[in-house]
Amino acid sequence: MKFFVLIGVLIMSSCSEKLVKPVAKKEPYEIITHGHKRVDDYYWMRLTDEQKKSKIRDEQTKAVINYIDQENNYTQKSLSHTNLLQKTLFDEIVERIPKDDETVPYLENGYFYYSRYEEGKEYAIYCRKKGSLEAKEQIILDGNELSKGYDYFSVGSRSVSPNNEWLAYGLDTLSRRFYTIYFKNLVTGKVLEHSIPNTSGSVAWANDNKTVFYTSKNKVTLLSEKILRHKLNTSYEKDVLVYKEADNEFYTGVYRSKSGKFIIIWNSSTLVSDYHILNTDNPNGDFISFTPRGERHEYDIAHYSDKFYILTNDKAENKRLMETPDDATDISNWKEIIPHNKNVHLLDMEIFENYLVLNHRKNGLRGIRIINQINKKNEILDFGENTYAAFISTNKEFNTSILRYSYSSLVTPWSIYDYNMKTGKKTLLKQDKILGGYNQKNYFSERLYAKSRDGKKIPVSIVYNKNYKKDYPQNLLLYGYGSYGSTIDPYFNSARLSLLDRGFIFAIAHVRGSQIYGRQSYEDGKLLKKKNTFNDFIDAGKFLVSSGYTNKNKLFCS
Known part of the structure; x- marks a missing residue:
């Protein structure tokens, strides 16, 4: 008792x-x-x-x-009362992820590069094959071996020298995004004694195969602020400062152009872009300004043959495409190739020998436009869905008619395609596996349009499991983000299935403050107009309630 x-x-x-x-x-x-x-x-x-x-x-x-x-x-x-649910959800999400995944190989300078995971191991194994995918595999970096002895471990960028003999790679063992750069001889397998601490983790190789340029970070502000030149087999203490950013509102970095002709220093703030260039055959030379830094001037550059292509917002809020000789890069020499279009936002570009590819946003959707440089014909890829996102993927070679791009939607797992720009043939190389089974036909997505209180159209992307769709209001999670011009695209997420398979509807409100309809959407959602971001989100929620998808007691927001 x-x-x-x-x-x-x-x-x-x-x-x-x-x-x-x-x-x-x-x-x-x-x-x-x-x-x-x-x-x-x-x-x-x-x-x-x-x-x-x-x-x-x-x-x-x-x-x-x-x-x-x-x-x-x-x-x-x-949260102890949710422990069982937390474990159930965690197990569901993890069990959908393959433990032995592998990336699609890409060709660069005579080698096919890819990374793979082995079951039971936590980190990627980075590999390459010479000339053919049937060739013998060479493991150039094994994260599982390198991570031993560290509580935290992350591999940064990896860059191979032009002669294919050296690998520069960055490691962070602190979780502060301060990477130490190491150099590995891919012929002997030996790692040099001299490394470079306190970097952003990437390098740009000069053509002499012994000089690299890298970004040093400020230990207090964490900003990237200096570009230095380093010679292999020398102490980083002897490295030469080639550029220092004086304005702490700018981020800075350095990379090698796809053409291999230039080392390019980039600078970027919220409203301004800036570049300095140096010929890769002259690593000890001085960087020169691409064009004087302007005010509210954002642009991107890509080099091919004897000219630069430029995506610029100069007199074009949604950007226009221009070109200039690579020995006369001042803005006064820029020539327009594609004019500004208030309904199409140019986002990115890829240059090939006979083709120019643009990633653009039209009607709020991220698509791909291909321009034949020979006959000037235009093609916009059709993806067969009404809400989606397409991105230019890894394309390292110029002399090819094959474009690699990635694609996803709220119901289509991330997919990698090769598209033959000459014949129009599309080849699916890989689609993310969803372990445990995923039947796309059981799910439905669509693009709806709510009306804001000031009359503007708000795109709303929505997805649900058709087997759980009811004729009455049900639980709905509404997500939205609208700051810094960052746009949330409607892409697939396997973790979301745990929500949809419990009868939830998932929706994205594409609010102002993003760039869903181009630059004007961003301008209409910041500073004194910031309230539009929140009003759009609220009005999208009210629209979903009035349309019968949910009610005020079943609407959840994130």
């Missing part, structure tokens, strides 16, 4: 136990910047990279980790 009384007391005690939220202590810390003083009560939580790396924790580190543990424990206890 006493035993049961004790059990009852314990149960009552556990039921009545009240969770207490952890409260971070306050330790005032004065920061003076530009003569202005401010107080940060939580500065004590800021740990240096050295403290994060150290296996021996000092008192400050212990205090920070102790508070984080308190927060985590509070969260776990607060």
Whole structure:
């Protein structure tokens, strides 16, 4: 009897136990910047990279980790009633993902490159084959071997030298996106003793196969700000500064042009782009400005043969395509190729010997336009769905009529295609596998249009499982994002199936602040017009309620 009384007391005690939220202590810390003083009560939580790396924790580190543990424990206890559901959902999502996946090989400079995963291993294995996919595989980097001994591990960019003998690769073992660059001889398999710390993780090779250019990051602001020149087999302390960005509103980086003729330094802020170029045959030379930095001038460049193609917003908010000789790049020499179109937003371009390919957004959808440079014929690819997203994929070779692109929709898993621009033949190379079975015919997606309170049209992409669609309002998750011009495209996500297969409808409100209808959508959703972003989202929700898809008690937002 006493035993049961004790059990009852314990149960009552556990039921009545009240969770207490952890409260971070306050330790005032004065920061003076530009003569202005401010107080940060939580500065004590800021740990240096050295403290994060150290296996021996000092008192400050212990205090920070102790508070984080308190927060985590509070969260776990607060959500303990959902533990079974969390495990069920997690297991469902993970079980849909193949454990032995492989990317589609692409050809670059005589080699086919790809990466693959092996079941039971966490990181990618990077490989190549010379000349043919039937050739012997060469493993150039194995993340599973390199990750041993680290609590955190990430492989950054990988870049092979023009003579195919050297691999430069970046590793982050701290989780701060500070990569150390290493150099591996692909003939001998040996890694050089000299590495380069504190970088963005990528390099641009000069044609001498021994000089690289890389980006150094500011340890405090985390911004990329310097471009340096490095010679293989030398200490990074001897590296030469070739460019420093003075404006902390700009990000900067460096890459090698697809043509292999130029090393290109790029600079980018919210409203301005800027480039400096150097011939890859002259790595010790000086970079020259592509054209003077302007105000509110954003543009992209791509080199081919003896000229640059330029996507620019100069006198064209949705951008226009121009070209200029590669030895006369000032804006005064630019010549228009494709004029501005207020209904079509030019997003990206790919150059081939006989073709020009543009990624554009028209009617809010991301599509692909192909221009034959010989006969000037235009083709816009038809994808057969009313809501989708198509992207230019990896195309490293100029002398080919094959365009590789990726495609997805709310019901079509990510797919990689090769499209023959000469014959019009489309070949599916890979479609993401959904383990456990996925029948696309069971799902339906469409593009709807809500009306905002100021009369503007708001695209709404929607998807549901047809087997669970009802004639009455049901649970609906509405998602939206509208800042920095970032546009949410309607693409497939296997994790979403756990929602749809429980009778939820999923919808995306393509609100202003994005660039869903081009640059004007962004301008209409920022600064003093920012309220349009929120009004569009609210009005899209009201539209879905009035259309009978859901009601105010079953509408969830994210």
